[in-house]
Amino acid sequence: MDDRLEIGGVQLDSRLFIGTGKYGDDALIPAVAEASGAQVITVALRRVDLGAPTGNVMDHIPSGMRLLPNTSGARTAEEAVRIARLARAAGCGDWIKIEVISDSRHLLPDGYETARVTEILAKEGFVVLPYMNPDLYVARTLADAGAAAVMPLGAPIGTNRGLRTKEMIAILIDDQRLPVIVDAGLGRPSQACEAMEMGAAACLVNTGIASSADPVRMARAFGDAVRAGREAFLAGAGATRTTASASSPLTGFLEARP
Amino acid sequence: MTGFPELCATTMDRDLASFFARVTPDDVRRAMARSMPSADDFLTLLSPAAQGLLEEMAQRAHELTVRHFGRTMQIFTPLYLSNHCTNRCVYCGFNAGTGVARKRLTMDEVRAEGETIAASGQRQLLILTGDAPALAGVDYLERCTKILRGMFPSVTMEVFAMTEAEYARLAAAGIDGLTMFQETYDPVLYERLHPAGPKRDYAFRLGAPERGCRAGMRVVNVGALLGLSPDWRREAFLTGLHADYLQRHYPNTDVAISLPRMRPHAGHFQPATAVTDANLVQILLAQRIFLPFAGITISTREAPAFRDNIVPLGVTRMSAGVSTAVGGHASDDNADTVQFEISDHRGLAEFSTMLRSRGYQPVYKDWEPNAHVAGNRP
Ligand code: SF4
Numbered sequence: 001m002d003d004r005l006e007i008g009g010v011q012l013d014s015r016l017f018i019g020t021g022k023y024g025d026d027a028l029i030p031a032v033a034e035a036s037g038a039q040v041i042t043v044a045l046r047r048v049d050l051g052a053p054t055g056n057v058m059d060h061i062p063s064g065m066r067l068l069p070n071t072s073g074a075r076t077a078e079e080a081v082r083i084a085r086l087a088r089a090a091g092c093g094d095w096i097k098i099e100v101i102s103d104s105r106h107l108l109p110d111g112y113e114t115a116r117v118t119e120i121l122a123k124e125g126f127v128v129l130p131y132m133n134p135d136l137y138v139a140r141t142l143a144d145a146g147a148a149a150v151m152p153l154g155a156p157i158g159t160n161r162g163l164r165t166k167e168m169i170a171i172l173i174d175d176q177r178l179p180v181i182v183d184a185g186l187g188r189p190s191q192a193c194e195a196m197e198m199g200a201a202a203c204l205v206n207t208g209i210a211s212s213a214d215p216v217r218m219a220r221a222f223g224d225a226v227r228a229g230r231e232a233f234l235a236g237a238g239a240t241r242t243t244a245s246a247s248s249p250l251t252g253f254l255e256a257r258p
Numbered sequence: 259m260t261g262f263p264e265l266c267a268t269t270m271d272r273d274l275a276s277f278f279a280r281v282t283p284d285d286v287r288r289a290m291a292r293s294m295p296s297a298d299d300f301l302t303l304l305s306p307a308a309q310g311l312l313e314e315m316a317q318r319a320h321e322l323t324v325r326h327f328g329r330t331m332q333i334f335t336p337l338y339l340s341n342h343c344t345n346r347c348v349y350c351g352f353n354a355g356t357g358v359a360r361k362r363l364t365m366d367e368v369r370a371e372g373e374t375i376a377a378s379g380q381r382q383l384l385i386l387t388g389d390a391p392a393l394a395g396v397d398y399l400e401r402c403t404k405i406l407r408g409m410f411p412s413v414t415m416e417v418f419a420m421t422e423a424e425y426a427r428l429a430a431a432g433i434d435g436l437t438m439f440q441e442t443y444d445p446v447l448y449e450r451l452h453p454a455g456p457k458r459d460y461a462f463r464l465g466a467p468e469r470g471c472r473a474g475m476r477v478v479n480v481g482a483l484l485g486l487s488p489d490w491r492r493e494a495f496l497t498g499l500h501a502d503y504l505q506r507h508y509p510n511t512d513v514a515i516s517l518p519r520m521r522p523h524a525g526h527f528q529p530a531t532a533v534t535d536a537n538l539v540q541i542l543l544a545q546r547i548f549l550p551f552a553g554i555t556i557s558t559r560e561a562p563a564f565r566d567n568i569v570p571l572g573v574t575r576m577s578a579g580v581s582t583a584v585g586g587h588a589s590d591d592n593a594d595t596v597q598f599e600i601s602d603h604r605g606l607a608e609f610s611t612m613l614r615s616r617g618y619q620p621v622y623k624d625w626e627p628n629a630h631v632a633g634n635r636p
Pocket residue numbers: 343344345346347350351352353354387388389457
């Protein structure tokens with residue numbers, strides 16, 4: 001069966017998105033990308049230095065990959081809008097991942113500012129993918145504002161703690177017609193697999209790969225896990241029971257009538 | 259809520275010795291395992307009992323740093339604009355009483371220095387002056403910033419304490435960060451070390467980082483000059499509490515910590531106490547565990563071997579390719595204007611090679627400057 005993810009009119013075979021910001025050496029990026037099978041890669045525009053005499057993260061992005069520049073560093077809607085426009089002007093394309101974080105202590109995304117940016121940029125023709133707390137109302141607001149997907153966090157950024165927000169993400173998956181891409185907090189392939197089994201459209205993984213001892217191997221493991229989770233979702237897991245069958249059922253009397 | 263000055267005064271009066279006397283190694287392990295350590299957990303990590311657990315703390319600090327910052331190191335370099343100074347800080351080579359040659363760069367010289375530094379590959383600049391507002395004040399800094407802004411995505415400053423309005427003016431001119439060392443949080447010692455000049459005003463300096471946050475500075479960096487006070491544990495504790503206070507009250511500002519240690523300079527002041535390498539490492543680890551998202555800066559005051567070894571321990575910003583002489587980048591004949599002797603003379607390329615050999619990526623640019631600078635929400 002053809003099971004491709006469509007975002008902003010683009011068909012993707014891989015449902016794993018990867019990051020670039022935390023490698024000890026950007027030269028690892030091509031091998032990580034290849035092992036993961038990912039087709040989408042996010043880059044912080046604030047790290048991109050087009051006129052640099054000293055090398056540039058962009059030199060290491062495999063040419064076939066779809067670039068997802070992000071607005072990391074933005075603290076307000078205005079800053080994010082400006083970064084997005086700069087990214088487009090610099091030739092990074094129309095896709096933009098919105099990150100508006102105005103809390104340096106917890107690094108949680110600001111839903112209100114994110115919605116403002118989404119509205120402005122969607123009108124300008126960007127394919128907007130906002131990073132967000134998994135909040136039902138924020139997700140609906142983002143959808144109304146023209147987002148192409150929503151990207152709820154599984155756990156606070158960089159924590160590798162997995163799907164701590166599982167119940168909320170399940171609600172978003174149930175409610176949203178937009179793809180739900182789990183972003184942040186996925187530290188292990190099993191966690192990404194679980195998100196996919198639940199029906200997430202894709203996962204974005206950065207720290208989980210970059211902080212492992214062997215990023216290339218871990219990237220491959222995440223790619224496999226995301227595929228396995230998707231397969232399981234499509235297959236439809238068998239029903240589970242929470243209790244064993246009771247030997248004296250409570251409703252047995254209904255059948256015991258003469 | 260109490261302001262930082264009150265918190266600082268209370269902490270100066272606090273009996274740390276009896277707190278430390280009760281700390282056990284198990285307390286230290288519990289404190290380092292906490293996902294959001296309290297102030298007392300932080301103090302526990304600074305205790306003598308924690309000295310025996312530095313390796314465990316280092317593993318924890320490393321893990322937190324890799325998670326939040328990756329294997330990356332921000333690189334910056336200072337540009338000394340002027341060494342005129344009206345203060346008499348007893349520990350500084352620019353002190354008004356020293357015979358050091360005085361110089362203030364002209365705008366042409368600022369441009370030449372900026373161009374030389376930018377051509378070396380540096381993208382993050384820290385501008386410095388002494389404290390002589392009549393000679394190198396806000397107007398002068400504003401003019402310099404306008405020139406340097408076009409060459410560097412990030413220009414931060416380490417200059418005299420200012421009012422909130424002055425900070426706002428420089429933020430609008432394109433300064434996106436502020437480094438303000440309290441030198442010592444101990445008001446009695448502070449008075450002794452600053453016998454004359456405007457910097458004598460302890461309270462005005464103590465409030466400067468907060469005024470910078472209010473004025474919309476993107477990054478605010480605090481620190482104590484380690485070695486000035488014999489009580490380095492209290493100084494390190496207050497530095498961490500200061501950063502924590504600013505983070506909680508100004509969530510929109512990136513709060514960072516610097517760990518400068520006393521260096522030889524043109525005067526004859528000797529540090530009150532030798533903060534050993536092990537002490538400095540303990541401070542670094544405790545601050546990293548207490549404030550997992552805060553930037554931590556180590557300058558070229560430290561020796562190359564030491565700097566190389568602490569790369570994985572929690573440091574996120576290092577200077578490289580440094581000259582502390584006024585106009586020392588574009589010209590060689592300013593050697594008599596140095597503030598203090600640096601220990602690590604490696605240039606940007608050599609330093610970057612060292613980082614890469616340790617599996618770390620040097621990051622030269624980490625900010626896309628905005629035309630306007632947004633202030634904090636109230
Ligand atoms: S520390 Fe600063 S204010 Fe004090 S003498 Fe040196 S340059 Fe002047």
